[in-house]
Amino acid sequence: MARQSVTMLEIAERAGVSRSTVSLAMQGSGLIRSETRRHVAEAARALGYVYNRSAANLRKAHSNIVGMVINDLTNPFFAELAVGCERVLQSAGQMSFIANTAESPVRQAEVIRLMQEQGIAGLIVCPARGTAPDAFKSLLASGIPVIQAMRQIEGSRASVVVPDNRRGAALAVSHLVSLGHRRIAFAGGFGETSVHADRLAGYRGGLEVAGIAFDPGLVFRGPPTRDYGAASTAEIIGGGDPATALLTFNDAVALGVCNGLRRFGREAGRDFAVVGFDDVSEAAHAVPSLTTIAVDPQGLGERAAQMILRKVGEERPNPEEYIGAARLIIRESCGARARGTSKP
Amino acid sequence: MARQSVTMLEIAERAGVSRSTVSLAMQGSGLIRSETRRHVAEAARALGYVYNRSAANLRKAHSNIVGMVINDLTNPFFAELAVGCERVLQSAGQMSFIANTAESPVRQAEVIRLMQEQGIAGLIVCPARGTAPDAFKSLLASGIPVIQAMRQIEGSRASVVVPDNRRGAALAVSHLVSLGHRRIAFAGGFGETSVHADRLAGYRGGLEVAGIAFDPGLVFRGPPTRDYGAASTAEIIGGGDPATALLTFNDAVALGVCNGLRRFGREAGRDFAVVGFDDVSEAAHAVPSLTTIAVDPQGLGERAAQMILRKVGEERPNPEEYIGAARLIIRESCGARARGTSKP
């Protein structure tokens, strides 16, 4: 069909006023008599009018679109961040579009370019692994605010919204220490991300506070996945002076280790303490349920959205930093609570 | 900063040609001498030019944006569909934006309106529960193709891409029958979605083929969640002539039931057979690993994307229907394979 689209001019004719009046009425200007406004609204409805944002954006320089670039949407952790963000933007009347980069900096660059062509008002991004420090240069140069969420790229001038990874890891370690553990391992994640660096630093800090010497032999690096957790279990619980407790880079690794332990006839929470990181929704439902550090991705998403809304209005946005709380959620896998003691 | 954006006119001046030449060069017209084209490209790069799609769309009626409206992005099943879609669209040079409706028809209507205002070329939608049949009327009326993925709304004139839910459920039932089961229950999901209706119909069909009478007392309705699965376990395994096997509406319910069984000292695959639906990534990793019906959400997403790409070009797009395969994946939870027999 592709029928010719209805324009404000047609509404004007039908309502017996001018284009200008229609435009003003549409955007709720106080200059228009309320009766006129009603006529215009009626005519628009009758004609099936659809507002043309492209045309409007042509004059307004920036649209009401906020872009969101997510490294991995199939990971519920990041999906929740996106959803939290979107909820806030939506209720502020901003449209948001979400794009997925699948951890590819190349794809990320492509997506950011396309978004800039659409004239986004701001960008919230969970940078892909290996993102270059100048990835947001073009956006920042044209005065478009950029917020990095969850991860931050060293040397970029964009704002940051992240959880307190360092403190979270330290909390986990001191909890394990309070349960009597001295040989505490750390597993999963690669050195290239800021998140890994921070969580590892918190782990070391926690050990130091407890007066426990750091043993590099207890740090295991690898992909932040369940498969890695399952595969590395043997290594973690083996060796001469093996660990009795483990803090993992994230919940996926922790859940993998819980399964891995079972293959050796061991059970997390009974024979070995496991603490995860992130508190994904599965953590509460797993058996045994997972003790973990909650970072509230939805809440961080909401924060990021509020920050971008503020910055979009600003004349000259300066980089800002927000560090969200990290809370220890004690469940079964650390051994502090017997299995089935109460609802997870 | 918000420096004035660079336009084609400025490129034209720098390259010593006219606006028209720049425009033609940019869109790769064969009319332009390759040397001129090079000059233009150079000037654009030097000035840090960013293409303004809003301006272009003003003349072209439709943008190169495909909208995707997803009922629940935090559900990895739907997230994967979105990602599959996006990959195909991306490689076809189309921009896609994803929005989340959180199962709210009101929010969905809002999102669709905003997308139409942006001038999307097509829409792929997993309709929210309770979507009205006329939800896509405005889009279809202006000739914008709409594809419903995973779910379909009765009475809407949009195309459809869904898995073969009916056949999948029948496959599951006949597998359970082949393992010797005669009392097979069905649990989870509400009647309001087409998916539930189809899966239930397949379940009944499977029973019929095996010559087993349908027993309404073995059908349990409830939210398609893990919590529901855990909570309804008692009811499912109780009663006078209890079920010995269970097909669930989706994997979430199945995983919940597996946990629920454990609370009664029973184990899926040993004392009770459980078959899920969807094959989410967790199904393979769970302990016991979950026998389920794979519907390949990424593959369906890719199909939907290909379909929309084809339709965007068409003059008068007619509603189409694609029914994807559903495969039985045999793992541990149905009891066909001993636990730990081989890699999941």
Next chain:
DNA sequence: TATATTTGTTGGATCGATCTAATTTACAGG
């Protein structure tokens, strides 16, 4: 009554890229 002020409405230029029709340039064949 004349003038100032407020309130409501409108013409017309504008945003940046596109596209048609027109124009210029290049070059062959006579």
Next chain:
DNA sequence: CCTGTAAATTAGATCGATCCAACAAATATA
């Protein structure tokens, strides 16, 4: 050297909403 054809380029109108300056009408103030 001219004409005809092909190749390359360009002027100018156009898309639809916005917004300023201008204007008309109604009301208040001198």
